[in-house]
Amino acid sequence: MSIRALLASAVLLAAPLPAFALQPTTIEAATTVAPTIQSIPAPDGRTVSMHVWTAPDEKGVIVFSHGFGGAPEAYDRLLAEWAGHGFTVIAPLHVDSQLHPQRRADGATAFSTRLMDLGVARAAVEQAHPGKPLIVAGHSFGSLMSLIEAGALTPAGPLGDPAVKGVIAFSSPGNIPGVVTGQTYAPLAAPLLMITGDKDLVPGFADDWQDHRTPFDASPAGDKTLLVFHDGDHQLVKADETFAPIVAASEAFLDAYALGDAEAKARLAAFAAPGVIVERR
Template sequence: MIRRTAAAFVLALSLGSVAALPAIAQQAPATAEAGSAATHVSLPAPDGRTIDVSVWQAADEQGVILFGHGWGSDPAAYHHIIDYWVAHGFTVVAPMHTDSMLHPQRAEQTTQTIFITRIVDLAVVRGYVKASHPGKPLIAAGHSFGSLNALMEAGALTVAGPQSDADVKVVVALSSPGVIPNVVNAQTFASVTTPILMVTGDADLVPGFVTDARDHRAPFDNSPAGGKMLLTFAGGDHSLIGNADAADFDLIATTTTDFMRAHALGDTAAQARLDALTAPEGVTVERR
């Protein structure tokens, strides 16, 4: 599948439709040294690369989150939310993609190769997760471009063609990149029936790329109703997951965890908390 879609994908990318994507990195969370230490696994990619995968193992593992970082960022930059998820029973597995400023081959990459290697990375890592964590529910999560990759794993159709995996039970999308000409269109999310929780802000802008924060609503608005939830924070920007104040972070952390528990584990108490959740001041909660 990767080989069959690569040519069409490169053609679309070469048209310049995503030339502004690297601008997303300008507002990605900065790499931080704090947080619990991950173990590292090296996985071979079919193109000869080695994929560096960070693994944060939950002591009482109930599910596994495959996490995609934003363009130019890296897994450790998200240690705050990752530590929370791990403490609440979710192992987090996160590849370092070739667009990361810390990737040793970053200088060799183009926008086109980065798009393709992200798809390859996630396919390889999903196989690793299924083999090393058999029987555990799989959640796809990500920030910015990583969230589009997560949505693709749940059935979103882009120029890359079908990349879905039926084993993905839930998507957590943090500041999705929104509408990308020639890559994302009105029908991209029409087939995503997987439960989605989206988190964004009304100041979630990326100069030269996202000029209307409402673009981030596209997966929520254009996917089939049922199991969809959207949190929008007043003043929240593209780095909300990294710069939220304590109250906002707590809401994001508890809601994402309850959403994963409800839809991946069938936790009725978590679902009841989601149903009872009311919007605090400065936050809008929507459901479909």
């Protein structure tokens, strides 16, 4: 599906989708590495604020979606690391963010506008970074958005972008009734790195941490990796104790599937770290 068609479809999503609420993610202080901010018009008349971590030696691009209620700068440490590794990161400030000046936190609005925001971000990648391989990534609610970009199917219809080379999903919002169905991840053929922990809970949505396994378990086998951190909770993407292994695994994934680096793919296949259970299929 084209970017134009994806955006047109996203405008129509709010009405048929059920409203839901997710736990807002904690907004933490950013590190000293600051992104630039660009304002890009959206088809519905909004202006989307894009935080951009520009890679000094760009090899590829990542479109990142923050957690419900969160903000791109809450992930500054990791996104700056990815940029230093050669991947420019573009992260929209979604309307459900606690920092958005016109915040709207109802679930249907958050769902539809996020899809549009990410379509705008990918259109910007096409224009400003032509020919560069694209990976999508996200945390919590943002991970669901990224999985949809990579081919996951919801009642909104098929909105996968064939330009996506792979998806990095931190936690998930759980198996949201009316949004995540038994067939949601059946079309997800893209390479996947799913990262969660055995204390990764979202009360009311993922009361069992194993709900976060669903994209890994229910998608077609092949190029799928699951990392489960012992004592990792829903904020493990930002935790000091998980940072080094997350960087090692995610950068191997980026090199393997964005750049086609066989050595990196072998490194990911052999990845191991204390306190981390690794599964592959």
